[in-house]
Amino acid sequence: MRDPVGSRTGAVVEAIRRRLAVPGLAAGERLPSIRGLAASLGVSPSTVVEAYDRLVAEGAIRARPGAGFYASRPAAALALADAATPADRAIDPLWVSRQSLDAAPGMLKPGCGWLPAGWMPQAALRRALRDLARAEDPLLADYGEARGSPALRRLLSRRAADDGIDAGPDHVLLTASGTQALDLVCRALLRPGDTVLLDDPGYFNFQALMRAHRVTVVGVPHTPAGPDPARFAEILAAHQPRLYVANAAIHNPTGATLSPQVAHRVLTAAAAHDLTVVEDDIFADLEPEPSPRLAALDGLERVIRIGSFSKTLSASVRCGYVVARPDRIAALTDLQVATGFGGPSPVAAQLVHGILGDGSYRRHIDALRRRLSRARREVASRLADLGIVPWLVPRGGFSLWCRLPEGRDAAEVARAALAEGVVLAPGAVFSPSRSSTDFMRFNVAQMGEPRIYDVLGRALRH
Missing domain, CATH: 1.10.10.10 (Winged helix-like DNA-binding domain superfamily/Winged helix DNA-binding domain)
Incomplete structure (x- = not known):
């Protein structure tokens, strides 16, 4: 530096x-x-x-x-080509993440899964950092409590209550990230060879994490109202999966919203087959109005809620959480201590608590929803000029799940765009069955640069 x-x-x-x-x-x-x-x-x-x-x-x-x-002996120079993810890497569930995370300066990333830095509450983050600089020494130097900051856990339990979930602070565990929250649940409940049910299409990193746990993944077709309930019941009867991992609120990548009827049928089938459901609530704050929550309908009996604030507050300040029955929280706490000696940094937890608790986060979210609503309309119109059509119009969030013009393969389009410095998200990476080859997910918040549409048009003609 x-x-x-x-x-x-x-x-x-x-x-x-x-x-x-x-x-x-x-x-x-x-x-x-x-x-x-x-x-x-x-x-x-x-x-x-x-x-x-x-x-x-x-x-x-x-x-x-x-x-x-x-x-000292001079260090070998780090070449950008050595640091970057190879462009010819196989297009698998990690392709979009690696290309986005390792993108060289100047690359455009409409395929990534996060908001631009300028869309985040920078003033609130800087104010919270200044407050942290005046914190007492133990906060800056000591390990945190095994379950994480009591103040943040109390705040998260109140937020859960607002969603109809009866959860006290003893129902909440803080983790280093939302991904780590899911990893802990998988470590606790899964063994190699078990079967896990994922949405098809669904968030690609769920697939990557299940691969790391050496389990068998079965996809259930996703509809505008949630997982196809008939196929859901058939798959449970045929495969007896241990776990179903799903997005709550705004589905990734489709933007779909779970209907009350589908939610009840999912929980009825889960109870009949002793299935545990993990509900990832990471996009909940981007909803204009709350949709049904499996955790609320189930009362946390067989549903585990996870989430973080990386999509709405800061991806740099890693802090996730689990909301579950107290017995499950106790077991997950022991597991987290054994594998990571605690959850998020107390500094990160304090920063998140400060912003969530002072009113600035609510104002930021209100403004963010309005900004995203405008961006969804504008981007959908620009994509329509290229013959790219959304599968549905989402109620909120920053993703548009779109079908490409007939005959176009999204993986080929993504490779052609990458050669021009644009990272896209081809549909097959979201699909456990490797279908959705003519679909692509677009992040509307990352689509402000006009060059993206020029590159996309050329890639479609490639």
């Missing part, structure tokens, strides 16, 4: 860097003493000490106690 322009210590650091860059300076060569360099540069010895310490920390020089400071 470079020092601020004009910083005295920063100027000394740059002077030493220039000295290290002199041709012929060998690794292991001794650098000037602290007092000698201070005198030659006209600064205090403490400034040189700080400069040397920073260069030691970044590995540019080495300190030998009692003997001074010495030049």
